Amino acid sequence: MINEIEKGNDVQKPEDINPEITRNFVDFIKEKSETGKYRVEVKVGDKTFSIDVFPTVFPPRSDYSVSSKSVFETFGNLQGLEVADIGSGSGIESIVAVMAGANHVDAADINQQAVDCSRHNVEINNLKNSIEVFYSDLFSNFPKKKYNLIIANLPIVNFDAGDSPINQALYDNGFEIHRKLFTEAKDFLAENGMITFTHANLQSAKTTNPDYDFIVLEKLVDECGYEIFEKVEREDLGYKWVNYKIKVKQND
Numbered sequence: 001m002i003n004e005i006e007k008g009n010d011v012q013k014p015e016d017i018n019p020e021i022t023r024n025f026v027d028f029i030k031e032k033s034e035t036g037k038y039r040v041e042v043k044v045g046d047k048t049f050s051i052d053v054f055p056t057v058f059p060p061r062s063d064y065s066v067s068s069k070s071v072f073e074t075f076g077n078l079q080g081l082e083v084a085d086i087g088s089g090s091g092i093e094s095i096v097a098v099m100a101g102a103n104h105v106d107a108a109d110i111n112q113q114a115v116d117c118s119r120h121n122v123e124i125n126n127l128k129n130s131i132e133v134f135y136s137d138l139f140s141n142f143p144k145k146k147y148n149l150i151i152a153n154l155p156i157v158n159f160d161a162g163d164s165p166i167n168q169a170l171y172d173n174g175f176e177i178h179r180k181l182f183t184e185a186k187d188f189l190a191e192n193g194m195i196t197f198t199h200a201n202l203q204s205a206k207t208t209n210p211d212y213d214f215i216v217l218e219k220l221v222d223e224c225g226y227e228i229f230e231k232v233e234r235e236d237l238g239y240k241w242v243n244y245k246i247k248v249k250q251n252d
């Protein structure tokens with residue numbers, strides 16, 4: 001745990017938490033997502049590639065999408081690995097995973113426009129032999145395979161904001177999507193396989209308990225039978241961003 005401010009088994013929620021804190025962030029993403037299709041150049045190390053972003057799809061390169069960058073910057077060498085990208089959005093993580101050496105990537109998104117967008121970007125980057133994209137609620141419509149790495153850059157704002165496609169890209173009320181992901185992923189992880197995702201204190205950064213967002217998620221990781229074996233922290237936009245790598249606990 002980053003900060004031990006727990007009461008019994010329950011994490012104490014700061015009284016000054018305010019969902020409005022994330023409003024600018026959310027407004028920016030909504031505005032961007034409603035502008036129609038636009039192209040961005042993505043730079044990874046010394047390589048650059050283009051992707052098109054369709055309406056309602058999470059913008060993969062902006063001042064606000066620190067999470068996308070944060071996930072793939074911790075990939076390392078994925079040579080020969082079977083990879084799943086759950087919540088693929090524009091497909092950026094899948095494409096970077098192949099650039100990092102992944103053998104094959106299966107990607108999923110619950111937003112049809114994100115599925116279409118991922119497929120389009122796979123095609124324009126000539127990666128149809130390496131990446132397959134499924135319309136799927138987490139693993140519900142996914143191949144019954146085992147993966148060495150599951151990338152899960154899912155929504156991270158713990159707030160109920162309704163279920164429009166862009167809200168589905170941003171909000172995970174009570175971390176229910178994460179709970180489902182951690183539970184279902186056990187059937188899809190190869191031996192020693194791992195899940196990677198990024199989290200930020202978008203709700204609690206400016207409260208009396210800035211680490212509250214992390215404490216809640218780390219408690220969930222533990223409850224679902226996983227252990228954290230790597231955490232990479234960075235500060236950006238006034239928030240803390242943590243990239244996690246987790247594995248199923250040995251005795252689970």
Ligand SMILES: C[S@@+](CC[C@H](N)C(=O)[O-])C[C@H]1O[C@@H](n2cnc3c(N)ncnc32)[C@H](O)[C@@H]1O
Binds near residue numbers: 154
């Ligand atoms: C924060 S965006 C990240 C998109 C992309 N991976 C990136 O890094 O730019 C989260 C994505 O998860 C998708 N998503 C949300 N709930 C999902 C679910 N239950 N199953 C599959 N995808 C989901 C959203 O539609 C959205 O595209």
